[in-house]
Amino acid sequence: MSAPxxxxxxxxxxxxxxxxxxxxxxxxxxxxxxxxxxxxxPGEVFGLxxxxxxxxTTTLRILATLLKPTSGTAVLNGFDIVRDPGRVRQQIGFxxxxxxxxxxLTPREILSFFGEMxxxxxxxxxxxxxxxxxxxxITAFADVRTDKLSTGMKQKTAIARTVLHDPPILIxxxxxxxxxxxxxxxxxxxxxxxxxxxxxxxxxxxVMEEAEYLxxxxxxxxxxxxxxxGTMQQLREATGKQRLREIFLGLLGME
Amino acid sequence: xRINILKAIYKKEMTDLVRDRRTLISMVAVPLLVMPxxxxxxxxxxxRMETKAKxxxxxxxxxxxATDPAVAQALKKAGLIVSEQSGDVRTAVESKKATAGVxxxxxxxxxxxxxxxxxxxxxxxxxxxIRIALNDWKEERVRQGLRASGVAESVLTPFQMQKVNVAxxxxxxxxxxxxxxxxLLLLLMFSGGMYPVIDMxxxxxxxxxxxxxxxxxxxxxxxxxxxxxxxxxxxxxxxALTLTSVVLSVxxxxxxxxxxxxxxMQSIPMDPHTVFLIALTLIPLIIFxxxxxxxxxxxxxxxxxxxxxxxxxILLVIFPAILGGxxxxxxxxxxxxxxxxxxSQLIRAIMLGEFSMAALGVTLAANLAxxxxxxFIAKRRFDNESVLFRS
Numbered sequence: 272m273s274a275p276x277x278x279x280x281x282x283x284x285x286x287x288x289x290x291x292x293x294x295x296x297x298x299x300x301x302x303x304x305x306x307x308x309x310x311x312x313p314g315e316v317f318g319l320x321x322x323x324x325x326x327x328t329t330t331l332r333i334l335a336t337l338l339k340p341t342s343g344t345a346v347l348n349g350f351d352i353v354r355d356p357g358r359v360r361q362q363i364g365f366x367x368x369x370x371x372x373x374x375x376l377t378p379r380e381i382l383s384f385f386g387e388m389x390x391x392x393x394x395x396x397x398x399x400x401x402x403x404x405x406x407x408x409i410t411a412f413a414d415v416r417t418d419k420l421s422t423g424m425k426q427k428t429a430i431a432r433t434v435l436h437d438p439p440i441l442i443x444x445x446x447x448x449x450x451x452x453x454x455x456x457x458x459x460x461x462x463x464x465x466x467x468x469x470x471x472x473x474x475x476x477x478v479m480e481e482a483e484y485l486x487x488x489x490x491x492x493x494x495x496x497x498x499x500x501g502t503m504q505q506l507r508e509a510t511g512k513q514r515l516r517e518i519f520l521g522l523l524g525m526e
Numbered sequence: 527x528r529i530n531i532l533k534a535i536y537k538k539e540m541t542d543l544v545r546d547r548r549t550l551i552s553m554v555a556v557p558l559l560v561m562p563x564x565x566x567x568x569x570x571x572x573x574r575m576e577t578k579a580k581x582x583x584x585x586x587x588x589x590x591x592a593t594d595p596a597v598a599q600a601l602k603k604a605g606l607i608v609s610e611q612s613g614d615v616r617t618a619v620e621s622k623k624a625t626a627g628v629x630x631x632x633x634x635x636x637x638x639x640x641x642x643x644x645x646x647x648x649x650x651x652x653x654x655x656i657r658i659a660l661n662d663w664k665e666e667r668v669r670q671g672l673r674a675s676g677v678a679e680s681v682l683t684p685f686q687m688q689k690v691n692v693a694x695x696x697x698x699x700x701x702x703x704x705x706x707x708x709x710l711l712l713l714l715m716f717s718g719g720m721y722p723v724i725d726m727x728x729x730x731x732x733x734x735x736x737x738x739x740x741x742x743x744x745x746x747x748x749x750x751x752x753x754x755x756x757x758x759x760x761x762x763x764x765x766a767l768t769l770t771s772v773v774l775s776v777x778x779x780x781x782x783x784x785x786x787x788x789x790x791m792q793s794i795p796m797d798p799h800t801v802f803l804i805a806l807t808l809i810p811l812i813i814f815x816x817x818x819x820x821x822x823x824x825x826x827x828x829x830x831x832x833x834x835x836x837x838x839x840i841l842l843v844i845f846p847a848i849l850g851g852x853x854x855x856x857x858x859x860x861x862x863x864x865x866x867x868x869x870s871q872l873i874r875a876i877m878l879g880e881f882s883m884a885a886l887g888v889t890l891a892a893n894l895a896x897x898x899x900x901x902f903i904a905k906r907r908f909d910n911e912s913v914l915f916r917s
Binding site: 332335336337338339357360361363365366367369371372373374375376380384385387388389390392416432442 | 530533541734737742743911915
């Protein structure tokens with residue numbers, strides 16, 4: 272009888288040779304994402320860093336099946352984004368910097384709607400919505416129209432909407448953009464909690480301290496291509512720099 | 527297509543719509559308040575103008591220049607106020623010193639020239655009264671001549687004529703209503719659907735809610751169908767409220783004081799059979815309107831842009847809708863294929879009670895085909911990322 276061998280963990284997200292081209296009447300064909308590949312594992316926070324227009328949002332939109340890749344693909348929890356986009360969307364919670372909440376609906380109505388969209392109905396939906404609202408401190412303003420809520424309250428509702436159906440993957444596109452420190456802190460706590468629950472998180476941000484604090488691995492993207500991928504330690508070793516800000520600027524040639 | 531998802535989308539879209547002030551105004555306030563108010567104001571203005579014209583004809587004087595004093599006497603006998611003139615009668619009417627006038631032109635057979643300003647209802651009415659009075663006087667003089675010559679007066683009336691209208695009152699009412707109801711319904715269906723459609727397409731882009739929507743497990747076809755169903759509800763509601771408020775306004779007396787017109791207007795043929803046929807005619811067009819407007823409005827990035835995209839469509843609807851309501855047009859198999867026009871014609875024929883089952887069938891089939899094409903295009907638009915994420 273042979274001794275059991277340790278097997279390598281299977282990635283929850285596997286991105287292979289992703290390319291996205293756009294045709295601009297003035298500038299011709301542009302590669303917004305150019306041959307991007309990476310894996311993300313369960314319980315891991317993967318940070319995507321890059322300047323404006325680097326290709327972060329396009330990459331995350333492709334993973335969320337909002338955009339179709341020109342070539343390459345990604346497999347999310349076993350489902351291919353090109354062949355099975357509907358099933359991929361059942362695996363993800365997607366949050367962008369824009370909260371994307373319906374101003375004329377209440378948090379309870381928004382959560383119920385997205386719960387139903389994810390196939391939760393009847394009594395289980397009511398329970399799930401109530402529990403999620405309790406968890407994020409939404410209950411007190413659950414029946415107030417969203418356009419009457421503060422930015423922090425809206426952001427809490429947006430996060431609750433993203434995790435309501437308990438997806439294995441969270442895709443967060445600059446979720447703290449434009450938020451004050453306490454509100455950004457709520458999102459950071461949510462990410463930490465999700466990581467502890469074994470979720471796979473892909474996360475883009477402009478805030479270096481936040482990335483350094485939250486991410487297990489970081490990728491820097493510029494002009495559509497990944498410049499480097501690794502843990503903070505690996506990034507330090509590869510660049511000879513200590514702080515993420517210096518590493519980032521160095522990779523962009525802006526030391 | 528999953529029914530639960532479709533129900534959730536429809537419910538969300540409708541909740542969102544009924545809480546939007548602009549949509550409520552175009553969907554409910556305009557049909558319920560503005561349309562009856564417009565009818566009241568218009569009929570009151572027309573009635574007032576008619577009354578004023580009649581009053582003017584009674585109170586303002588008629589300028590007369592004639593050598594025979596019997597001319598003025600004949601007019602006075604008819605109840606007209608006469609002002610004998612030495613100057614030019616035409617100038618007196620033109621300068622509004624007299625409402626109308628009569629001038630004798632001498633000759634072997636004298637001519638009585640009647641002056642009236644036909645652009646002025648009061649002057650036109652006075653002119654008509656002068657002509658009637660002078661005709662009566664002429665007839666009286668002929669009778670006197672016949673009597674003096676010993677000829678029986680009956681030679682003047684060898685026979686009598688009687689005009690009989692074979693159209694029943696329902697048909698007459700159908701003629702009046704049929705020419706405007708189709709136009710009114712079609713126009714308000716498209717204009718009533720405009721704000722809801724923009725709100726759920728370009729409005730979603732503007733409010734940045736589309737990404738979260740599209741990243742949910744709902745399929746694009748489910749999202750499009752849910753939105754089209756909500757738009758159809760808004761359009762149908764606008765049409766139904768408009769029709770109800772117009773009919774109720776007319777039946778409750780907000781119509782002309784003219785008893786004949788009033789009677790015809792109030793006998794609008796709205797029996798269940800007619801209502802059913804009109805609704806049947808409109809259903810494919812409601813689907814077509816919702817799908818076509820969604821396919822166009824999803825291109826817009828903002829509410830403002832959406833309005834400028836859809837306004838030309840509404841202008842395009844007006845022309846065939848008016849043309850279809852015109853009397854004298856026959857719904858041939860070829861004409862049944864022209865969208866909007868065919869429905870307007872069919873509604874007119876239904877109101878007249880003269881439609882054929884073949885015309886109904888071809889019109890419904892043609893409009894259902896157009897609706898299917900519009901739905902397909904709308905779905906394709908929602909699959910097109912350059913349309914959804916246009917910046």
